[in-house]
Amino acid sequence: MPKGIPRDKSVNHAILHRLQIAHGQLDTVIDMVKRGAYCIDVINQSEAVQAALKHTDSIIMQNHLQTCVATEIKKGNTRDVVKEVMDIMNKTVAPTHKCCCKNCSCEHCTCACPKDLPDRQAGKKGQCTCDCKDCTCNK
Numbered sequence: 379m380p381k382g383i384p385r386d387k388s389v390n391h392a393i394l395h396r397l398q399i400a401h402g403q404l405d406t407v408i409d410m411v412k413r414g415a416y417c418i419d420v421i422n423q424s425e426a427v428q429a430a431l432k433h434t435d436s437i438i439m440q441n442h443l444q445t446c447v448a449t450e451i452k453k454g455n456t457r458d459v460v461k462e463v464m465d466i467m468n469k470t471v472a473p474t475h476k477c478c479c480k481n482c483s484c485e486h487c488t489c490a491c492p493k494d495l496p497d498r499q500a501g502k503k504g505q506c507t508c509d510c511k512d513c514t515c516n517k
Contacts, residue, residue, distance in 0.1 A: 389441045393434055400430035435470065439463075 385393070407423045443463070450459040 385441055385445075389437065392437050396430055396434040396437065400427050400434065403427040403430060439466075 403423060404427050407420060407427060410420045410423060447459050447463060450456070
C-alpha cells in the first residue's frame with residue numbers, strides 16, 4: 379500500500395494549528411510543574427493537551443479515510459487497509475485487558491475487571507476474583 383498521499387493544504391493547516399495549540403498547552407504544563415502548581419490544575423491542563431492531540435488524531439484519521447483508505451479500497455486492497463485502520467484504532471480506543479479467569483483462550487475476549495489488572499501486571503495469573511467468566515466469543 380503506498381504511503382504518504384499528499385494532504386490537502388487546508389487539512390495540513392488544521393493539523394499544524396491543532397499541534398501548535400497542544401505544544402503551547404504542553405509548555406504551560408511543564409511550566410506549572412516547574413512552579414509546583416496545584417496537582418489538579420496540572421492535571422486539568424494536561425487533559426487539555428491530550429484533548430488537543432486527540433482532536434488532531436481525529437482530523438488526520440478523517441483525512442486518511444477519505445483519501446488513502448478510499449483509494450486503496452477502489453484498488454481492491456480492502457483487507458490490508460481495514461487491518462491497518464483497525465490496528466491503529468485498537469491502540470487508541472480505551473484498552474481492555476485479557477482477564478486471567480476467562481474460560482476461553484481466544485484472543486478477543488476481554489474483561490474490564492479492575493481487580494484483574496494489578497495481578498496481570500505483577501504476572502500473578504489466576505488470582506482475579508471477578509465474576510466475568512463467560513466467554514464473549516462466538517464459539
